[in-house]
Structures are given as C-alpha cells and as structure tokens.
Amino acid sequence: MIKYYWNLFKRIAVISTSSMLMYRSNMVFFLLFESFFLVANLGGLILGVNLAGGHLGGWSLNEVLFVASIYGVSHQFFTTFFMGGLFSVGWFVWSGRMDYVLLKPLHPLISQHAASEFIISNTPNLLINIGVFIIFCLRVSDDGVTFTFLNLLILAAFSLAGLAVRYGIALVVVAPAFLAEKLAGGEDAYWALTSLAKYPTGVFPRVMQWIFTFLLPLASVAAIPAEVFFGKQSWTSAALYLGSALLFSWVAVKFYEFSASRYQSVNSGA
Amino acid sequence: MADIRVLIRASAVHFGQCLQAALMYRSALAIFVVSEAFAYAGIIAFWYGAANSNPNQAFYKPMALVLYFCLVSFHHGIQHHASSRDIGSDIRLGKLSYSIVRPFPFLLQAGLRSVAFTLTYSLLLAPLVVAAFIFVPDLWTTFCAGILPGAVWQYPVAAAIGLTAGWLVRMVIGVLAFDMAQIWGPDTCFIALYYAASGSVFPVDLLPVWALGIVKWTPMYYMVGFPVLTLMGRLNPVQFQTEALQGCVVVTLTFVILALMWRRGIKVFEAIGI
Amino acid sequence: MTETIIHVKNLVKTYQTFKKQPGLAGAIKSFFIREPVAVHAIKATSFEIKRGEFIGLLGPNGAGKTTMLKMMTGLIPPTSGTSTTFGRFDTSRRPREYLRKIGMVMGQRNQLHPDLPALDSFRLSQAIYDIPQTQFEARLNRCLDLFQIHSKLNIPVRKLSLGERMKMELILAILHEPEILFLDEPTIGLDFSAARQIRTFLAEANSKFKITIVLTSHYTKDIEELCRRVILINHGSLIYDGPLDGVDERVQGERQVVVTASDPKSQAEILNVIKSLDGVTVVNGEPSDQKNNLPALEHAENLTITFAVPARLVGETTKKLLNTLAASDIRDLTISERSIEDVFSEIYNRAEVSPPANLNSTIIGGSK
Numbered sequence: 008m009i010k011y012y013w014n015l016f017k018r019i020a021v022i023s024t025s026s027m028l029m030y031r032s033n034m035v036f037f038l039l040f041e042s043f044f045l046v047a048n049l050g051g052l053i054l055g056v057n058l059a060g061g062h063l064g065g066w067s068l069n070e071v072l073f074v075a076s077i078y079g080v081s082h083q084f085f086t087t088f089f090m091g092g093l094f095s096v097g098w099f100v101w102s103g104r105m106d107y108v109l110l111k112p113l114h115p116l117i118s119q120h121a122a123s124e125f126i127i128s129n130t131p132n133l134l135i136n137i138g139v140f141i142i143f144c145l146r147v148s149d150d151g152v153t154f155t156f157l158n159l160l161i162l163a164a165f166s167l168a169g170l171a172v173r174y175g176i177a178l179v180v181v182a183p184a185f186l187a188e189k190l191a192g193g194e195d196a197y198w199a200l201t202s203l204a205k206y207p208t209g210v211f212p213r214v215m216q217w218i219f220t221f222l223l224p225l226a227s228v229a230a231i232p233a234e235v236f237f238g239k240q241s242w243t244s245a246a247l248y249l250g251s252a253l254l255f256s257w258v259a260v261k262f263y264e265f266s267a268s269r270y271q272s273v274n275s276g277a
Numbered sequence: 278m279a280d281i282r283v284l285i286r287a288s289a290v291h292f293g294q295c296l297q298a299a300l301m302y303r304s305a306l307a308i309f310v311v312s313e314a315f316a317y318a319g320i321i322a323f324w325y326g327a328a329n330s331n332p333n334q335a336f337y338k339p340m341a342l343v344l345y346f347c348l349v350s351f352h353h354g355i356q357h358h359a360s361s362r363d364i365g366s367d368i369r370l371g372k373l374s375y376s377i378v379r380p381f382p383f384l385l386q387a388g389l390r391s392v393a394f395t396l397t398y399s400l401l402l403a404p405l406v407v408a409a410f411i412f413v414p415d416l417w418t419t420f421c422a423g424i425l426p427g428a429v430w431q432y433p434v435a436a437a438i439g440l441t442a443g444w445l446v447r448m449v450i451g452v453l454a455f456d457m458a459q460i461w462g463p464d465t466c467f468i469a470l471y472y473a474a475s476g477s478v479f480p481v482d483l484l485p486v487w488a489l490g491i492v493k494w495t496p497m498y499y500m501v502g503f504p505v506l507t508l509m510g511r512l513n514p515v516q517f518q519t520e521a522l523q524g525c526v527v528v529t530l531t532f533v534i535l536a537l538m539w540r541r542g543i544k545v546f547e548a549i550g551i
Numbered sequence: 552m553t554e555t556i557i558h559v560k561n562l563v564k565t566y567q568t569f570k571k572q573p574g575l576a577g578a579i580k581s582f583f584i585r586e587p588v589a590v591h592a593i594k595a596t597s598f599e600i601k602r603g604e605f606i607g608l609l610g611p612n613g614a615g616k617t618t619m620l621k622m623m624t625g626l627i628p629p630t631s632g633t634s635t636t637f638g639r640f641d642t643s644r645r646p647r648e649y650l651r652k653i654g655m656v657m658g659q660r661n662q663l664h665p666d667l668p669a670l671d672s673f674r675l676s677q678a679i680y681d682i683p684q685t686q687f688e689a690r691l692n693r694c695l696d697l698f699q700i701h702s703k704l705n706i707p708v709r710k711l712s713l714g715e716r717m718k719m720e721l722i723l724a725i726l727h728e729p730e731i732l733f734l735d736e737p738t739i740g741l742d743f744s745a746a747r748q749i750r751t752f753l754a755e756a757n758s759k760f761k762i763t764i765v766l767t768s769h770y771t772k773d774i775e776e777l778c779r780r781v782i783l784i785n786h787g788s789l790i791y792d793g794p795l796d797g798v799d800e801r802v803q804g805e806r807q808v809v810v811t812a813s814d815p816k817s818q819a820e821i822l823n824v825i826k827s828l829d830g831v832t833v834v835n836g837e838p839s840d841q842k843n844n845l846p847a848l849e850h851a852e853n854l855t856i857t858f859a860v861p862a863r864l865v866g867e868t869t870k871k872l873l874n875t876l877a878a879s880d881i882r883d884l885t886i887s888e889r890s891i892e893d894v895f896s897e898i899y900n901r902a903e904v905s906p907p908a909n910l911n912s913t914i915i916g917g918s919k
Contacts, residue, residue, distance in 0.1 A: 011681055018678040026666050029707075036462030043469035051479035055324060058483065060331035106626050107662040111679055112650035121679060122662070180308065187304040195357070196312035202478075203319035210326040211319065271566070272627050297578035 015113075015121060023091070023125040034128040041083075041132035045139065048075060048205060064209035069146045070237065071207055076143040077166060078205040078229035079136040085173045087129045092120035093177045094194045097184040103273040105185075115267045116178075116260070147237075158236055165232035165245070168252040169204075172227045175259030176200055182259075182266035204228035220248060227252035280380075287381050288389055295393030309357065310401055317350040320478065337480060340419040341509070345480055347409045347416065348505045352436075353477045354402045356443045356500050358394040360387060361467070364451025365460040373546065384448060384539065391444045423510040431517050435504040438524040442496035445531040452535065455542030470495065476502030482511060496531055499524045555638065556731060556763050557600040557623060562632035564593040564618050564787075592618045594787040595632070600765065602730075605757045607778030607795070608767045611899050615787040616767045617735055623765065624655055624733050636731065651680060654724035658736035661720060665709040669719040672708070673726060680727035687726065694722040697752050714745030721749065725756060732756065734766045738773055750776050771891045785899050798894055806865045809885045810872070812854040817880035821856055824875045830864045854882070859889070 027033065052075055056068045063071060096119060099105040104122070111118040148154060180193040180200075204225040208216050219226045231248045234240045240248070300306075321343050328339040337345070364387050367373050376383035410417045425431070450467055453460045472478050474497040481502035484492065492498045503520060506512050512520065569585040571577055593615045600606055610616045621627045623634050625642035634642045640649040663672045677687045695701050698718045703711055708719065717737060724732060734753070738746040754777055756762045768774060774781065774795065781798065783791035791798060810825075812818035825831055860868045865886060873881075 014681075015678045018675050022664060022667060022671050022675060025671060026664070029666050030459060030462075032457070033459070033462045036466050040462075040465040040469040043466070043473045047469065047473035047478060050473070050484075054479050054483045055327040058324075058331060058334060058337065059327040060334070063327055063330055103657070103660050104662070106621070106655070106657065106660065109626060109645065110624060110650055110653070110655055112647040113679060118679075121675065180312075183304060183308070187302070193305075193308060196308045199312040199316035202316055206319070206323050211322045215319065215322055268628070270627065272621050293574075297574075300578045300582045303582060 012117075015117075019121055020125060020127070023127045026124055027127040030128075034131065037126075037128045038131055041129075041135060045079065045135070048079070052205070064207055066207045066209060067150065069143065069150055070233070073143040073147050074207050074229045074233045075205045076136070076140040077162075077169075077232055080133070080140050081166060081170050081173060081204075081228055082201070083129060083133040083136045084170060085177070087126050087133050089120070089174055089177065090194075091126050092116075092123040093174075093181050094197075095119075095123050096181040097193055100184040100270070101273070105270060106272055109267065109270060116263065152237060162232050162236045165227070165235050165249065166229075168249050168256075169228035169232055171256040172224050172252045173201060173204075175256035176223070176225075178259040178263045182263045185266040185270050201225065201228065204230070206230070207233070221251050224248070224252045224255050284381070284385075288385065291381070291386055292389045292393055295390045296397065299394050299397040306397070306401060309354075309398075310405070313350060313354055313357075313402075314405060317346055321346045324480075336483070338419075340415050341423065342480065343413065344416055344419050344423070345505060345509060347406055347413075348508055349477050349501055351399075351402050351406050352439065352501045352504055353475075355395045355398045356440070357398060358391060358447075359464075360391045360394070360444070361447040361450035361460060361464050363387070363390065364448060365454035365464075368452070368454040368542075368546070369458070377543075377546075384535075387448060387451065388444060391447065395440060420509075424508065425510040425514075427514060427517070428508060428510065431507050431521075432504060434521055435499075435507040435517075435524075438521065438528055439499045439501065439504045442524065442528050442531060443500040445528065445535055446496045446500075449531060449535045449538060452538045452542050455538075455546060471497045471500070474498055474502075475500050476505065482506060493520060493523055494527065496527050499527060553601040553603060555599045556602040556636060557765075558633075558635045558638075559599070559619075559623065560597050560633050560635075562593055562596045562619070562622060562634055563630045564591075564615070564622060564627070565630045566590040566592055592787050593622070593629075593784075596784070596787075596789045597632075598782060598789065598792050600763060602763055603757070603761055604780060605753075605764045605778055606766065607774045607781040608765055608784065609774065609781055609895065610784035614784045616784050618787075619784060620733055620735055620765065620767055624653060625649070651727065652730045653733065654727065654729035654731075655733040656717075656720050656724045656735070656737050658717070658734075658739035661708070661716065663708045663716065663719055663723060666707055668705045669708055669711075669723070670704050672719075672723060676723055676726050682727055686728075690726055690728065691722070694725065694752075697755060698722070698748060712745075714741050714748075717741060717745070717749065718752075721752060725760070725762065728760070729762060731763045731765070734764065734768075736768055737766070738768060738770055746770065746772065753777055775891060783895070783898060791898060798891075798898065805859050805861045805889060807857065807859055807887050807889055808865070808869070809883075809887075810856045810858075810881060811883035812856065813880055813882045815854065817876075818854050818856065820880060821872075821876060824872060825856060825858055828860075828868050828871055831858050831860050831868065 049072060052071055053068065056063050056066075056071055061068060066074075096105075099108060099119070099122070108118045108122045109115060111121065113121065144154065177194075177197050180196040184193065200223070203219065208219055208226040208230040211219065216226070220231070227248055231240070231245070231252075235245045324337075324342040324346065325339050328334070328337055328342050367376075367383070367387075373383055376386065410420070446467065450460060450463050453463055457463070474492040474495045475481070476498070481492065481498065482489065492502075503524060507517060566589070568588050568590055569581070570588050571581045571585075596619065608616050608620060618627070622629050623636075623642060625634075625645040628643040636642055636649060637652065640646050642649065663669055664675075673687075673691060676682075677684075682690075695704065700715060700718055703715050703719070708716060711719065721737065737753075738749055741749065750773060753764060753766070757764050757777075764777075766773065766777065778795055780793065781791065781795050782789060783798075810821055812821050869884075869886065872884075
C-alpha cells in the first residue's frame, strides 16, 4: 500500500515537473509574487507592532515575525503540494472533468490531486520561506529562546496539524462546488480566511480567540505552534488545541466526501 | 452618429447581460462577502489592538484605523474581479475571434464586464458598510470628524481614478495572453504588488516617505489607498490635487501601455482556440 | 449461460433546476426568489446487459442517454432504483474494486494532460491502476499498433489533431484492461478515416479483449457496424431494447423505390401507374397515403419519382410497374432500404405520439 502511494506520488511529481519545465516563466513569476507578498506581510506586521510601541498583546516584534515565518512555510507547503489540486475542483466540476476524477479507483481527494499538478514552480518560494523561518529562529534565540530537538519536534508536529487545518479550510471552501451550479471565489475565501493565521491569537478580542482556536482553528496554523514552542501554553491546552485542529480537518474531509457524493455531472462540458 | 448610437445601445445590452451573469451565482457572491467580512474583521482587530496598545501615538487613533479598514474593505471588494483571467481566456480560447468580426470592440466588452461586477459588488457591500456605521460605536462620529468639506467632489474624482486604474491594469495583464499560454503568473504578481502597495492590508500612509513616494507611482495606490485617504480627510487640498494629478498620469500611462500592447497583440493573434 | 454484467432496475433520475425570466429584471427577481422545476431525466427504466455484449444506447438529444450512462458508471446517483454490476456492486457507491474494472471515454471531454505527451498520462494511469510494467508495455504497444500512432506518443496532447487525441483517450481507457467500457459519443467531430479506425479498434476490443461495451452515438455508422443490440431511449423512457435489425422489422420495414422517367410524358404515366398500386405512398409532393399512415417522402425532382412500399410488397409492386409500362418509359430504377436515421426518427416520433407503454407493446419484445 505504501509502495503504491509512493509510486503514485512520484508519478504526479514527474508530471508536475515536466509541465513546469514547459512554462519556465511561471517560476520567475512565482518568485516575484512571493517576494512582494513577503514584503507586504512582514512589512504590515512590522508597521503594526511599531505602531503599538514595539509589543503587541504580550508578543515582541521578533516573536510576531516568528509566527509569521511559520505561517509562511505552511503557506508555501500548501501552495506547492495542495493548491493545484484543490483550487481546480470548481473548474473540474463546472467543466465536467470531475467525471474522470471520480471514476478512478482512488479516494476522491487523492484522485483530484492525481488529476492536477503540484506547483513545482513554487519550490524556490518554499525554500525562501524556510530561510526566513531560520532567520527568525536566530532572532528569537537572541532573545533567549532555547532550541532543543524535542521542542523543534513539537513545533513540527503542531505545524503539521496547522497544515491539516489549512487543508481543511480549503476543502470547506471548494467542496460547495459540487452542490452549487457554479462556484467561483472559493479560493479567494481561502486566502481571506487563512490570512488571519499570521497574527498571534492574543491580539484578537476573546470571542475571536475562541473562534480561531476551536471553531475555525486558524490559530493552529502558526500562533499555537509558536506558543507551544515558546512555552506559553500548558500541555493540556496544547493537547486540546491539537485535538480541535485534527477534528476540524477530519470534519472537512467528511464534508468533501459528502459533497462529492452529491455530484451531478454536466451534460456537455467546456 | 448612427454608429455611435448603435454602439451605445449594444453596450447597454451587453452591460445588462454582464449584470445578469454576475447575479446568477449567489453562492459565489455569498462566499466572497462572508469571507471578506471575516478577513477584515480580523485585520481590524489586529490594527485596533495595535493602536490601542500605544495611547501615546497620534498618527492613527484606534477608531480611525477601524474606519480606515471599513472603507478599505469596500474599495477592495468592488475591485474584486478576475477580469484579467477572463480576458486572457477569451483570447486563448477563441472568443476573441468572434469579437474581431463584429462591430463591437472587445476591450469595450471587457470594460463593461468589469464595470458590471464593480456595480454588483458595490450593491452587496454597501449595506455592510452602512451596518458598520450604525452598529460600531463612534465610527460615524470619527468619520464626520475627519472628512473635509471638499470631499463632496474630491471623493468621486479619487474613486473614478481608482476604478479606472484598476480596470486598466487588469486589462493590461489580460492582453498578455497574446504572448503567454497562461497569464496567472503575471496576475498573481499583480495581486502581490497590490497587497504591498494598495493599502488594503495596512494603512498605506504608515509607510516610510521614500516607500510611499514609490507606491504613488503605481496604479495600486489609487485603487484603494487614495480614495480611502481622501474620504477620511487625511489628504489636505494640496496633497489631494498633487496626487490626483499623479493618478491621472498613471492612468494615462497605463492606458497607453494597454493600447500599444493591444495593437501589437492583435497583429500576432492567430485565432486559435482549443 | 453468459453472466449478467450490468443490471439496471427501475432506475429513475430527477433533476432540480430553476426557471429564470429573461432580462435584467428577471435576473434580479431570481436572485431573491427562484421557481424550482423538476426535470425527469430518466423514468423507471430496467434492462440487463450480458458480458461481452456491444450495446448501442441511443436516443435524440435530451433523451437521457448520457444520464443513463453516467448512472451505470456510478458518476451520478439515481433518484431511485438500482444499477448493479458484476452481480454485487451497487454502482452509486462507486466501490474501488468496481472502478478498477471499468473505463470511460467521453467524446466532448479530455482526461489526458494537455501540455504533456500522452505517454505521461499513460504512465500515471499505470500508477493509479497498479499495472505491472510488462503488462503495461504489451498492452500499450498492442493499442499503438492498432491505431498506428507510435509517432504521436511523445508529442504534447494539445498539438495532436482531434482524431489522434481521441485515439489516445481510448488507449488510456483500456490500458488497465477494464471489463466494461462506457463510451459517450467517442467519434464526435472526427473525420471518416479516424472514426473508422476507432470502430475497428472498438470491435477488436470487444471481440479479442472481451470487453463489454456500452456506446452512445449519433453516428449511424457506429451503430450499424458495432452494435448487435440497441437500447432506445426517448424522454427518459426505454422505448426499444433488442437487436438492431429488429428495429426496422418493428416499424413495418419498408423499401424506398426511385424511378427516373425518360421524359415528362413518361413521368406522368409512371405517376398514374404508381398511384394505382396498393400500399404505395407519396408521389411527387402529393399528400401521404393516409390509409397506410406512412410519412411523406421527398417528392420528385426533375423526372424522378420516389415512393415507399412495405418490404413484403416490393417484388409484386416492381413487377406490376414493369409489366404496365414500356421499357422506354423508365430510364432508371433503384430499390433501397430506408436509412436507419429514418427508422429511428419514426420510432422517436411514435414514442412522442403514443405513451411508451403502448409503443412497447408494438415495438419491444420477442427478440431477447
């Protein structure tokens, strides 16, 4: 089974890379896009924390930027490996190409990714954001934060749960494509919602903190991994947040499966 | 004269049909409105918290930031339409071929489509902004305290420059499809530049002077930042006039670029669909 | 006894759509209030398909053929009724084991990656269906030999012609050796030569690879050359299920006779003789023979007279005609079967005039 899925993954990666090499300019555009996006995100946060006098909601500037860097790595990982498949669901449903996807002997989500591509052009951005993350790791270590293998492992585990939340949010916004006549704007909803994940949760009012932790666990994407890493959360709370993140992702997958079972196809496609 | 009458009538019919198309997919509109409201609620919470943490700073009072982002959410929302990708796919998938053989200019159709979507989103988002003014304490008083008397004529000018800049920029990106198989690369670059320069994710006038100077030579500043700052009274009359003039120059340059790209593109157009 | 591979029982499909008034006012109104409309795409249909059969699923546009096909594949769930395959799979659930055994090609839709050569898509399919390398190569080479398109294997799909693309789509669909192949208008838009190659391929897939094939097509050549059995659907109801040649028999098979006269005087004489014969219809644009209730045929142009006569009367009618007229009156005489399009058109028209139950009693039965 592992070998089967590993072979499938390799095949998708080969196809994606082959396709990327046909459109070389996309790599340049992705790089430019990410550079300006990083400037906008980090610049906005720096301006905000400076306006607040250097500290915001108990977070220093370096800590805020550390959260943003975790967000950045998670964002790039999602963009590289999942965005191509998930954000083409609407088009596939509308054009009827989803017919072929659902007839493959695979889980509908895996089949969807197999029918789409990884955005290999984005890998330089993934590497850049990993570099930015390392830079902010060094900056917070200058502030006295210690790095051990264990707490890095915990950070990785919570960040993976955060990635699952991202995936879940994407599923929730694209799955209605099976139920509506035509769904446009699903990915815009994804970007609008997940953009809030780059802020430390403490800056929001308590009601919003609760929403972003349990109902729509955006905090699990970056803020909670950082809080656990900095030791700002108890183990009980951390376990609770981890559980809510995984539960949300599971519910999102089930919602997608339910929506796919309501697929009505089209009579003549584009 | 008869040709112009026919053109006006065709434009009106086409505009009406674009409005119909925009209104057809309610779920898409609902998702957009709800997610944008959610996102901006979060952004406002962040910036409100930032300003509140530092009572000593006078550049942006907390409520002024709330007002800023309320107005930004409206101006950002009405510019929201992937018209560049629509134009690109029309060029690549052969719809342009039909337009060329009809006496109804393709770019006029594209422009009308953008206007229709702007109008649709305006009608959807305006009630949300009004609701914010009604239910958020002190928002209306903050707005009234800041707005300048000249805003009555300044704001429409700023909005017109901003909307025109936005429509033209998207058309420029769209006509890249004459040379590129996929335009989503340049389109996403534009989105990133937009976020960096428009003032839609942070108050644009918080930027250092040198950065603001650069940003004011991009169409993105005029799409959101310029009309919002005008409405908030954060530009004195001299600043407004200077920036309005600058905006007109930017819009004119964008139009010239579009015209040149279009003329060149139509010559190499191979009328191939898939 | 050949096993039943597809069993459709009382399958019903009803769609919900909505009515929209034209114009901007209508668009604004339907933004707030929508009038739902139920579309009955398939009405309580039942049939069985045996392993190895080649079935034509036919009907006019909007009849429900594609809907029926998609319910059989499991793509869309039925409103009620069941579609079972291999005696155990409920297709509406799309079990993975079932999906491994089927393939589908839709003429109006592609599944090949447009930017890459077809071989890349074939390799992906190999990974999805877990096809061993030797089997994959053997099958692929066999298919390429059949189509003679080895040279196109490494060309990006979007650069291929429509015919070449469709051949690649078919190869992709059978690489994993499906037991059932569903085809939705696979020859649509293809030139004569490409369509013929595809028909040869499908005939071989059915006879040599023993694949059960269900085909929808509007091209009579596809049906005549490939399908031994046809299922006719109109307005969502099954109106005929049986052998192809049984269709003509059921519609009171008749022959078309074209007589070319030598001159106008001869033409008038021939016309009079034809009118006096029993069982004959239209002559030169005159109203159809109401007694036989047969449709009007094309009337004569120039010196040609065309008329229809029941097949059992062809010999007798022709003999009477030749005995009555002088040889010099007739320049040419041809007798042909009614085209299959005419036959189907007649069946569809009857199905619209009479409820399906009445039609079934005259059309269906006896030949299964």
